Amino acid sequence: MTTxxxxxxxxxxxxxxxxxxxxxxxxPERFAPYLYIAPFFLIFAVFGLIPLVFTFVVSLFDWxxxxxxxxxxxxNFTRLAADPRFWNAMLNTxxxxxxxxxxxxxxxxxxxxxxxxxxxxxxxxxxMAMLVPYITSVAATTxxxxxxxxxxxxxxxxxxxxxxxxxxxxxxxxxxxxxxVALMVVWRWTGYTTLLYLAALQAIPRDVYEAAxxxxxxxxxxxxxxxxxxxxxxxxxxxxxxxxGGLQVFTEPLxxxxxxxxxxxxxxxxxxxxxxxxxxGFGQFEFGYGSAIGVALFVIVVLVAxxxxxxxxxxxxxx
Amino acid sequence: xxxxxxxxxxxxVMVGALVTGCSGSGGGDDKTFQFWSFTGIxxxxxxxxxxxxxxxxxxxxxxxxxxQETAQALTAALAGGKVPDLVLIxxxxxxxxxxxxxxxxxxxxxxxxxxxxxxxxxxxxxxxxQNDAVVGVPTDVGGMSMAYRADLFEAAGLPSDPDEVxxxxxxxxxxxxxxxxxxxxxxxPFLDNAGTSVxxxxxxxxxxxxxxxxxxxxxxxxxxxREAFDISIKAIEAGITANVPAFSTGWSTGKTNGxxxxxxxxxxxxxxxxxxxxxxxxxxxxxxxxxxAGNWGGSYLAIxxxxxxxxxxxxxxxxxxxxxxxxKNFTDTGxxxxxxxxxxxxxxxxxxxPFFGDSKIGDVLGKSLQEFKPFFNGPETxxxxxxxxxxxxxxxxxxxxxxxxxxxxxxxxxxxLGG
Numbered sequence: 001m002t003t004x005x006x007x008x009x010x011x012x013x014x015x016x017x018x019x020x021x022x023x024x025x026x027x028p029e030r031f032a033p034y035l036y037i038a039p040f041f042l043i044f045a046v047f048g049l050i051p052l053v054f055t056f057v058v059s060l061f062d063w064x065x066x067x068x069x070x071x072x073x074x075x076n077f078t079r080l081a082a083d084p085r086f087w088n089a090m091l092n093t094x095x096x097x098x099x100x101x102x103x104x105x106x107x108x109x110x111x112x113x114x115x116x117x118x119x120x121x122x123x124x125x126x127x128m129a130m131l132v133p134y135i136t137s138v139a140a141t142t143x144x145x146x147x148x149x150x151x152x153x154x155x156x157x158x159x160x161x162x163x164x165x166x167x168x169x170x171x172x173x174x175x176x177x178x179x180x181v182a183l184m185v186v187w188r189w190t191g192y193t194t195l196l197y198l199a200a201l202q203a204i205p206r207d208v209y210e211a212a213x214x215x216x217x218x219x220x221x222x223x224x225x226x227x228x229x230x231x232x233x234x235x236x237x238x239x240x241x242x243x244x245g246g247l248q249v250f251t252e253p254l255x256x257x258x259x260x261x262x263x264x265x266x267x268x269x270x271x272x273x274x275x276x277x278x279x280x281g282f283g284q285f286e287f288g289y290g291s292a293i294g295v296a297l298f299v300i301v302v303l304v305a306x307x308x309x310x311x312x313x314x315x316x317x318x319x
Numbered sequence: 320x321x322x323x324x325x326x327x328x329x330x331x332v333m334v335g336a337l338v339t340g341c342s343g344s345g346g347g348d349d350k351t352f353q354f355w356s357f358t359g360i361x362x363x364x365x366x367x368x369x370x371x372x373x374x375x376x377x378x379x380x381x382x383x384x385x386x387q388e389t390a391q392a393l394t395a396a397l398a399g400g401k402v403p404d405l406v407l408i409x410x411x412x413x414x415x416x417x418x419x420x421x422x423x424x425x426x427x428x429x430x431x432x433x434x435x436x437x438x439x440x441x442x443x444x445x446x447x448x449q450n451d452a453v454v455g456v457p458t459d460v461g462g463m464s465m466a467y468r469a470d471l472f473e474a475a476g477l478p479s480d481p482d483e484v485x486x487x488x489x490x491x492x493x494x495x496x497x498x499x500x501x502x503x504x505x506x507x508p509f510l511d512n513a514g515t516s517v518x519x520x521x522x523x524x525x526x527x528x529x530x531x532x533x534x535x536x537x538x539x540x541x542x543x544x545r546e547a548f549d550i551s552i553k554a555i556e557a558g559i560t561a562n563v564p565a566f567s568t569g570w571s572t573g574k575t576n577g578x579x580x581x582x583x584x585x586x587x588x589x590x591x592x593x594x595x596x597x598x599x600x601x602x603x604x605x606x607x608x609x610x611x612a613g614n615w616g617g618s619y620l621a622i623x624x625x626x627x628x629x630x631x632x633x634x635x636x637x638x639x640x641x642x643x644x645x646x647k648n649f650t651d652t653g654x655x656x657x658x659x660x661x662x663x664x665x666x667x668x669x670x671x672x673p674f675f676g677d678s679k680i681g682d683v684l685g686k687s688l689q690e691f692k693p694f695f696n697g698p699e700t701x702x703x704x705x706x707x708x709x710x711x712x713x714x715x716x717x718x719x720x721x722x723x724x725x726x727x728x729x730x731x732x733x734x735x736l737g738g
Contacts, residue, residue, distance in 0.1 A: 065398035067419040085734055152569045152578065172562075172716035259567035261387070261705060266564075266712035267719070283387070284702060285394050285415075289737070 052298070059291035066285075076292035086293065088268050089276040090300075092178065092253075096272065097246030100182035104190050105238060109231070111190070112197035113223060127198065130191030138188065142255040145184050146171075171257045177270035184252045189245070193238050200234040201227065236312040243308055247301055250274040273297050351377040352404035352631040357389040358382045359591065360618070361652045362407065365639050372638075376631065386412060386618075393623075397422045402623040405632035408455060410617040411701045413445060416455075418698040420448035424622040427453045429633040437642050441693030442657045446619050455619030456636050457657035459587070459645070462684030463520060463613040466584035466592055469676060470602045471577055475504040481606040481678045491521060491550045491609045498559030501580060508561030508579050513551040514711040515565040516583040519704070521547035524613035526692035529703045534695065536736075538703050539729050548728060551711050552721050562715045571595040583608070585615040586655035586684050593674050605678040612690035617657065655684055662689065699736060706731040 059077070062070045080086050115126055133141070148155050149170045157167040170176035204226065212222050228235075253264040253275050262279035264270040271279070277297065281290025356362035366380045383389040386409035393416075396402045408416060416423065431453045435443055438457055446455040469479035477500065478484055488494035498509035510516050522528060522544060529538035538544055554560060561579040563569045573579055574596035584592065584605060592603060620640065622632045638644065645656035646666050661667050662685055670681030710728035713719045719727050 064419070066394055066416070066422050079737060083734060147568060150568050152563070153572055169716065172713075172718065174718075257567075259564040259570070260709060260712065263709065266709040266716065282391055282395070284735075285391075286737075 055291045055294050055298075058287055059289075059295050061288045063287035063291070064285065065287055069288075072288070076289050077296070079289065080292050080296060085268060085271075085276060086273075086296070089271050089273045092268075092270055093247055093249070093272045093274075095178050096182050096185070096249055096253075096270065097243070099178060100185035100189075100249075101239070101242045101246050103182075104186045104193060104242065105235070107186070108190050108193035108197055108238075109228075109235075111194045112201055113227060115194065115198050116201040127195065130194050132191065133188050134192045136188075138184075138251040139255055141184055141188060142252050145180065145187075146256045149180055171265055172267075172269065174267070174269045177256070177265055180256060181249065181252045181264075181270050181272075184256075185246070185249060189242065193242070196234055196238060197231060200231050204230045236308075239312075240305070240308050243304055244301065247297070247304065248274050250278070254278070273300070349628055349631055350375055351379065352626075352628045352635070354378055354380045354405045354407075354632075354635075355383050355389060355393065355403040356380060356407040357386045357409065358384060360407070360587065360654070361590070364652055365648065369635060369639055376635075378635070390415075397623060402625045404622065404626040404628045405635060406621055406623065407458065408619050408621055410445070410461065410619070411696070411704065413455065413619055414696045414700055415698045416621065417446060417448050420450060420452040420454050422624055423452070423454045424624055424626065424629050424633075425452035425454075426456065426622065426633070426636075427451070429622075429629070430637075431456065434637065434641075437658050437660065439657055439659055439662075439688075442617065444693075445696060446621075455621040456640050458618045458620055458640055459648075459654035460657045460688060461523075461585040461587055461614050461616030462655050462687045463523065463608050463615055464584045464586070464589075464605045464680065464683045464687065465581060465608045466589065466603050466605050466675070467581040468577060468599070468602050469604045471505070471507075471580040472501070475501045475580070477501060477504075479604065481604050481683075484604070485606045488609045491517070492553075494609045495550075495554050495557050495559060498554070498581075499557055502559050507577070509559040509581060510554065511561055511563045511570060511573060511579040511582040512565065512712070513554045513560045513715055514708045516560075516581070517554045518547060518551035518708055518711045519615060520583045520608055520613065521550055521610075522704075522707075523615040524608075524610050524691070526694055528694040528696065529700055530695045530697040532695045534697055536697070536699070538707075538732060545725070548707065548711070548725060552714060552724050555711070555715050556721050560715060564712060575599055583615075586653060587616055589672075589675070589680065590653045600674045601676055603675050603678075605675045605680045605683055607683050607686065611687055612692070613687050614691050614693070617655075649681075655688075702735050703732050706735045 060071060060073060062068075062072050062075075111130070114120070115123060115130075117123075120126070147153075149157070151157060151167055151169045151171065161167060168176060170180045208226055209222055212226060217225065249272050253270045253272050254262065256270070257265050260266050262271075262275060262283045264272075264275060268276075273293065274297070277290050277293040280286050280293060284290075354362070354366065362380060362382070366378045370376065370378060381403070383392045389406070390408060390412035393402075393406050393408070434456075435453070439460065442457040442460055446457065447453055467484065472479045472484070477497065478487070487497050501507075501509040525541075525543040525547065527537070527541055527543060529536065529541070529544065531537055561573065563573050563578060569578070574582075574592055575598055582588075582592075589605070593600075596603075620636050622629045622636075626632060639648075640657075642656070642658040642660045645654070645658050646661050646664075648654045649656050649661070649667065650670065656662075656667065667681040667685045668679075670679075671677040672680055707728045710719065710724060710731050713727070714721055714724045
């Protein structure tokens with residue numbers, strides 16, 4: 001090890017700073033780093049910052065895309081605050097987010113643990129199978145689920161009826177439609193999260209488990225005291241990503257109940273914030289109001305992300 | 320954060336296109352034009368006919384999606400995208416475009432005034448803007464009828480002959496009683512749903528709907544709207560509906576397997592029964608709706624202002640929507656003509672279809688239009704209509720109590736209109 005450390009220590013002595021090198025540093029070399037990182041900031045400006053600022057500008061207008069644009073100040077926001085449809089969408093978004101994220105992370109953790117088992121046969125096959133729901137088109141998934149859970153002709157309700165129960169009208173029941181949308185989210189994302197956990201699990205040195213086994217710790221104790229603590233960073237990561245994803249659920253509620261248009265049910269049972277934004281912006285063509293929803297959603301995501309950040313730093317500090 | 324790209328940017332980028340103002344379609348060769356239609360109305364047949372008559376003209380037909388999706392795509396295109404040369408707009412979506420006529424070619428500059436007398440005046444007038452610009456030419460209208468299953472009616476001990484059935488329900492109250500008899504006899508639902516089959520039918524039988532002829536909003540005070548709404552709630556309370564929303568999965572299946580015995584059938588709906596339930600051929604009948612008169616729907620052809628080839632599009636409109644062509648369209652595809660002469664001849668009155676047991680379809684649809692007094696549709700007609708029908712559906716699903724339904728509907732409309 002010492003032989004590797006030695007040369008850097010000698011380096012300053014060998015090359016004392018000279019005037020010539022400083023001049024060479026000033027011109028192209030000073031700007032080169034900015035040039036290297038420029039693509040990110042340019043792309044961010046074009047696709048992130050400008051739309052964001054422009055959305056805010058539009059939200060201050062009564063903006064008809066094929067007619068007049070009238071400046072109305074913050075009227076769209078006061079209207080939004082008093083709009084029960086907005087608060088309904090907010091409730092739906094958070095409800096669906098919670099009942100999809102929590103089971104998803106728990107199931108993924110369990111599956112990853114199983115897949116990480118040393119003596120599992122066809123491990124690669126199982127691991128690849130995890131990704132099948134993820135690579136399936138969301139639209140196709142949604143249409144199939146909507147048929148499986150159809151009130152009159154769905155397979156699921158057929159089974160309930162077969163065992164003597166009453167058919168459940170998932171689409172017209174608030175909690176039922178939340179459940180249905182959340183189920184699709186879980187189905188799609190669990191495999192993906194499992195693979196993330198699996199990668200992290202495989203990075204845990206096996207000798208730690210062996211040492212624990214020697215000390216007499218069983219499977220469950222190993223899981224609780226070794227696996228979960230080692231996975232903490234990746235768990236925080238998946239919580240953050242699924243928060244962002246969960247607040248943006250769109251395609252599933254859009255397609256699960258197409259008979260009622262863009263509201264995901266006659267009473268907006270499962271209309272999420274992004275779907276409400278889409279309904280106002282591209283269904284009603286109230287671009288100003290739609291943009292105001294976009295700005296509100298942005299603020300919400302930032303707040304939730306900050307909350308996540310504080311919670312995850314606190315857990316780290318507590319260790 | 321991914322969100323910025325996903326949600327905020329979609330709105331902003333769309334609008335951004337507006338600012339940059341991308342130019343319209345390129346390629347100014349006058350032998351080719353773009354045509355946007357919605358699905359389910361079989362414009363392909365029309366286009367094929369036109370191509371046959373004019374082998375030198377290329378019509379690029381795009382079936383965008385549902386009527387609403389087509390109107391959305393058109394709005395986005397008008398706001399700054401690539402516009403088609405010709406577009407089909409459904410009647411309920413039309414007022415919003417008529418309110419902003421600058422986006423379209425004023426067809427009177429192309430010679431629309433010469434042909435205007437060929438069309439039913441009230442249908443024509445719906446496409447004329449405040450500044451007298453003619454935005455569209457009507458392709459068809461939505462005469463109303465009730466479709467029912469003769470075999471299921473017989474099984475329930477009801478008459479099955481269209482004339483006898485029509486005699487059973489001169490009013491909507493009678494219609495509900497027939498439904499109750501059917502349910503009592505069979506234990507099965509009578510009607511597909513109260514939203515489209517009762518509310519949308521009755522609310523299209525009025526002579527004043529959500530607006531006064533001057534364009535003032537009266538949806539909340541107009542007794543005719545209230546009456547239409549209440550009768551649909553009454554149908555729900557009578558327990559005669561199957562609570563199967565129109566255009567849902569169960570709706571298509573239900574037509575085949577007798578999940579309901581009757582459903583609303585405006586002229587353009589008849590085709591969907593044939594498509595969704597081909598096995599039930601000969602079992603359906605078509606008869607008059609209670610109160611007979613009414614119009615629900617219909618479509619218009621319009622030319623966006625930035626169209627690359629408006630002349631070719633206008634030539635198409637003029638030829639394919641001439642009184643003779645519309646009559647032929649009716650027998651070929653079922654689109655009920657918007658022309659005056661069609662109702663003066665016997666061509667419509669005599670029309671039947673073996674799928675519907677040779678019911679006098681043309682006679683029924685024609686009668687609903689002859690007795691109908693037209694109403695004014697405003698820019699928010701579609702918005703108000705969907706807020707109200709959603710409330711009806713919600714009552715049917717058991718989420719809103721019937722006695723709170725009207726207040727809930729009014730609140731839903733107010734929210735949708737912006738407080």
